[in-house]
Amino acid sequence: MLPAGEIGEAPATPCCSENGDQRKNVEEKSDLNIAALAGNEQVCEGTDNGDLPSYVSAFIEKEVGNDLKSLKKLDKLIEQMTESKMQLEEQVLTVSSEIPKRIQSALKNAEESKQFLYQSLEQETRLSSSINSHLLTAQPWMEDLGAMINQIEEIERHLAYLKWISQIEELSDNIQQYLMTNNVPEAASTLVSMAELDIKLQESSCTHLLGFMRATVKFWHKILKDKLTSDFEEILAQLHWPFIAPPQSQTVGTSRPATAPEIYSNLETFFCQLLKLQTSDELLTEPKQLPEKYSLPASPSVILPIQIMLTPLQKRFRYHFRGNRQTNVISKPEWYLAQVLMWIGNHTQFLDEKIQPILDKAGSSVNARLEFSRGLMMLVLEKLAADIPCLLYDDNLFCHLVDEVLLFERELHSVHGYPGTFANCMHILSEETCFQRWLTVERKFALQKMDSMLSSEAAWISQYKDITDVDEMKVPDCAETFMTLLLVITDRYKNLPAASRKLQFLELQKDLVDDFRIRLTQVMKEETRASLGFRYCAILNAVNYISTVLADWADNVFFLQLQQAALEVFAENNTLSKLQLGQLASMESSVFDDMINLLERLKHDMLTRQVDHVFREVKDAAKLYKKERWLSLPSQAEQAVMSLSSAACPLLLTLRDRLLQLEQQLCFSLFKVFWQMLVEKLDIYIYQEIILANHFNEGGAAQLQFDMTRNLFPLFSHYCKRPENYFKHVKEACIVLNLNIGSALLLKDVLQSTSGQPPATAALNEVGIYKLAQQDVEILLNLRTNWPNTGK
Numbered sequence: 001m002l003p004a005g006e007i008g009e010a011p012a013t014p015c016c017s018e019n020g021d022q023r024k025n026v027e028e029k030s031d032l033n034i035a036a037l038a039g040n041e042q043v044c045e046g047t048d049n050g051d052l053p054s055y056v057s058a059f060i061e062k063e064v065g066n067d068l069k070s071l072k073k074l075d076k077l078i079e080q081m082t083e084s085k086m087q088l089e090e091q092v093l094t095v096s097s098e099i100p101k102r103i104q105s106a107l108k109n110a111e112e113s114k115q116f117l118y119q120s121l122e123q124e125t126r127l128s129s130s131i132n133s134h135l136l137t138a139q140p141w142m143e144d145l146g147a148m149i150n151q152i153e154e155i156e157r158h159l160a161y162l163k164w165i166s167q168i169e170e171l172s173d174n175i176q177q178y179l180m181t182n183n184v185p186e187a188a189s190t191l192v193s194m195a196e197l198d199i200k201l202q203e204s205s206c207t208h209l210l211g212f213m214r215a216t217v218k219f220w221h222k223i224l225k226d227k228l229t230s231d232f233e234e235i236l237a238q239l240h241w242p243f244i245a246p247p248q249s250q251t252v253g254t255s256r257p258a259t260a261p262e263i264y265s266n267l268e269t270f271f272c273q274l275l276k277l278q279t280s281d282e283l284l285t286e287p288k289q290l291p292e293k294y295s296l297p298a299s300p301s302v303i304l305p306i307q308i309m310l311t312p313l314q315k316r317f318r319y320h321f322r323g324n325r326q327t328n329v330i331s332k333p334e335w336y337l338a339q340v341l342m343w344i345g346n347h348t349q350f351l352d353e354k355i356q357p358i359l360d361k362a363g364s365s366v367n368a369r370l371e372f373s374r375g376l377m378m379l380v381l382e383k384l385a386a387d388i389p390c391l392l393y394d395d396n397l398f399c400h401l402v403d404e405v406l407l408f409e410r411e412l413h414s415v416h417g418y419p420g421t422f423a424n425c426m427h428i429l430s431e432e433t434c435f436q437r438w439l440t441v442e443r444k445f446a447l448q449k450m451d452s453m454l455s456s457e458a459a460w461i462s463q464y465k466d467i468t469d470v471d472e473m474k475v476p477d478c479a480e481t482f483m484t485l486l487l488v489i490t491d492r493y494k495n496l497p498a499a500s501r502k503l504q505f506l507e508l509q510k511d512l513v514d515d516f517r518i519r520l521t522q523v524m525k526e527e528t529r530a531s532l533g534f535r536y537c538a539i540l541n542a543v544n545y546i547s548t549v550l551a552d553w554a555d556n557v558f559f560l561q562l563q564q565a566a567l568e569v570f571a572e573n574n575t576l577s578k579l580q581l582g583q584l585a586s587m588e589s590s591v592f593d594d595m596i597n598l599l600e601r602l603k604h605d606m607l608t609r610q611v612d613h614v615f616r617e618v619k620d621a622a623k624l625y626k627k628e629r630w631l632s633l634p635s636q637a638e639q640a641v642m643s644l645s646s647a648a649c650p651l652l653l654t655l656r657d658r659l660l661q662l663e664q665q666l667c668f669s670l671f672k673v674f675w676q677m678l679v680e681k682l683d684i685y686i687y688q689e690i691i692l693a694n695h696f697n698e699g700g701a702a703q704l705q706f707d708m709t710r711n712l713f714p715l716f717s718h719y720c721k722r723p724e725n726y727f728k729h730v731k732e733a734c735i736v737l738n739l740n741i742g743s744a745l746l747l748k749d750v751l752q753s754t755s756g757q758p759p760a761t762a763a764l765n766e767v768g769i770y771k772l773a774q775q776d777v778e779i780l781l782n783l784r785t786n787w788p789n790t791g792k
Contacts, residue, residue: 460538479542499565537665554590630700687729701737
């Protein structure tokens with residue numbers, strides 16, 4: 001085929017102008033060329049598809065068609081096709097002549113590449129043999145050179161070793177010189193440099209060098225520490241340290257105004273110099289640590305000057321609360337706990353006003369008061385760790401110890417600001433053996449308390465029965481005491497450091513709630529025959545109160561955090577389904593949901609029993625009312641004044657008395673549920689047993705409506721604004737029975753003619769019927785007897 005650029009190109013026009021016929025012939029020839037080439041392409045495609053005759057027919061049909069005048073184009077078309085054929089043949093010949101040349105060129109290139117490859121392989125072989133020969137020749141030189149390099153490296157190591165020793169000795173000589181000239185600050189600073197070198201050498205394998213360095217640091221550290229400690233203790237003695245008396249009666253050297261500034265200046269000097277020894281002191285002194293079973297948080301050693309300030313108090317503590325001293329009584333943990341709190345309080349002012357500024361000036365982030373408290377706390381922890389195994393199996397002593405420790409912790413955190421992240425007594429109580437014993441004792445005493453509260457004479461009486469504003473829940477004493485017990489248990493364990501320990505206490509609380517629920521159920525079963533009695537109602541109020549409080553606790557931040565911790569534990573142990581885990585994670589459920597559900601079920605059962613009891617009484621009182629002669633009662637026009645049916649009096653009196661009784665005995669929320677459940681049953685009963693079971697004349701329907709709307713419904717008007725909305729069946733039945741004759745006939749016709757159609761619903765709504773179905777309304781209309789004789 002022709003190149004794209006040549007298709008349809010007109011030949012170059014000469015300079016002279018052409019006449020119109022020549023230009024027309026050129027254009028036609030160009031169009032024919034294009035059509036022919038396009039036709040050739042389509043021919044190829046048609047030939048490839050095996051449909052050449054069809055293509056030829058279509059081509060001729062397109063070019064000639066039914067127009068006989070188009071036959072004039074045949075000569076030009078044949079000429080054009082001939083030219084196209086010649087061009088295609090030329091292209092085929094050209095391609096046929098070029099392909100062998102390309103193949104020959106490719107073979108030539110391959111042969112050249114092969115020769116070049118052989119040359120490269122020969123060159124590589126020569127180079128390899130040359131390199132191997134050179135390596136063999138150079139091997140002795142390499143061995144000699146390696147030995148020399150090893151010697152050089154060994155000498156360099158010796159030089160480095162000697163430099164370290166020289167550096168250490170230089171620092172040591174400097175310290176000695178400073179001490180000889182009594183320049184203690186510079187000596188302390190030089191010791192800091194030496195301690196930093198010791199730290200840098202920790203990764204070295206030169207054990208002798210490390211030993212020499214550590215021995216040198218230890219030697220000068222002891223000398224400097226002893227000297228500075230002696231001077232520092234002398235200054236503290238001038239300040240009458242430690243302060244045994246309360247802050248109000250302290251005389252910390254202020255009685256000598258002339259020397260006080262000098263004393264405080266020396267105090268700052270020695271404190272800062274001792275602070276410099278902190279680095280070397282941490283290298284040489286291993287802090288006292290309690291066994292790993294107590295899981296104390298990692299913490300640095302108390303800074304050296306505070307350690308020295310704590311020394312006299314530590315001696316006093318060990319003297320009084322260890323050994324055979326009369327003050328060391330295992331049954332009186334409050335003695336040493338109170339002593340520690342008193343020491344912290346006595347020294348707080350001095351530490352804040354005198355020591356903290358020194359630390360701030362030295363650029364230290366240490367809090368003097370907390371550091372002092374941390375040092376004293378270690379004494380308490382050691383004492384607890386030693387005493388607890390001795391009283392672990394004496395319930396009274398152990399419980400007393402726990403109580404005192406919790407009081408101590410509360411004051412330590414709230415009054416003295418001791419952080420919960422520091423080591424504290426709760427870590428000792430969290431040790432496995434001690435913790436399990438704590439749980440056991442807590443459960444034992446809680447159960448004993450529950451026994452005593454339920455057996456008390458005032459167990460079912462509200463403490464606030466005479467105070468209306470306070471006694472909205474009408475909570476019996478036993479329920480309030482029980483929830484107070486749970487609240488106290490929460491306060492006791494809420495500061496435990498580990499979430500897993502808190503979750504164990506939470507399980508204890510849930511077990512106690514379940515146990516108390518079972519006890520309430522047992523007492524309730526004894527009172528089943530008197531389901532409206534005072535005790536039965538008190539039990540119901542107790543169940544409702546506990547359920548309400550637990551629901552409130554579920555939204556408390558502390559229990560939400562426990563819920564998150566429980567979620568992580570359950571996820572690790574695969575103890576819950578994905579749905580339950582999702583509900584916990586999305587806060588749709590809470591840690592108390594199981595208990596709340598059980599209590600709600602018990603509450604519903606008890607309310608149902610009360611409703612059934614009152615409903616039975618109401619049904620018994622309604623027997624006469626059911627037998628009322630609704631067919632023969634006088635019409636409203638025949639009576640001067642409508643009055644309550646005498647047969648309805650027992651029913652209404654019984655209902656009124658029971659409502660008043662339960663309103664006084666049940667809390668507001670329970671009583672609301674009670675009367676709504678009762679009304680629901682009463683509505684169905686009156687509708688089915690009284691209305692549908694009788695026929696009504698005009699007087700009977702009017703009497704029924706008067707009894708219901710003017711007497712029954714108002715009984716509940718104290719509890720809601722529109723009580724008739726709770727008696728929908730009765731209210732709408734009264735409407736149907738009391739429709740005037742015309743409206744009743746019209747409604748009956750509409751219902752019969754449009755059964756189940758929208759017009760029927762509209763007609764019912766128009767007269768105020770929304771609850772009753774169409775069939776029910778038809779039944780009620782048939783219960784009327786006051787139809788005219790000519791009516792349908």
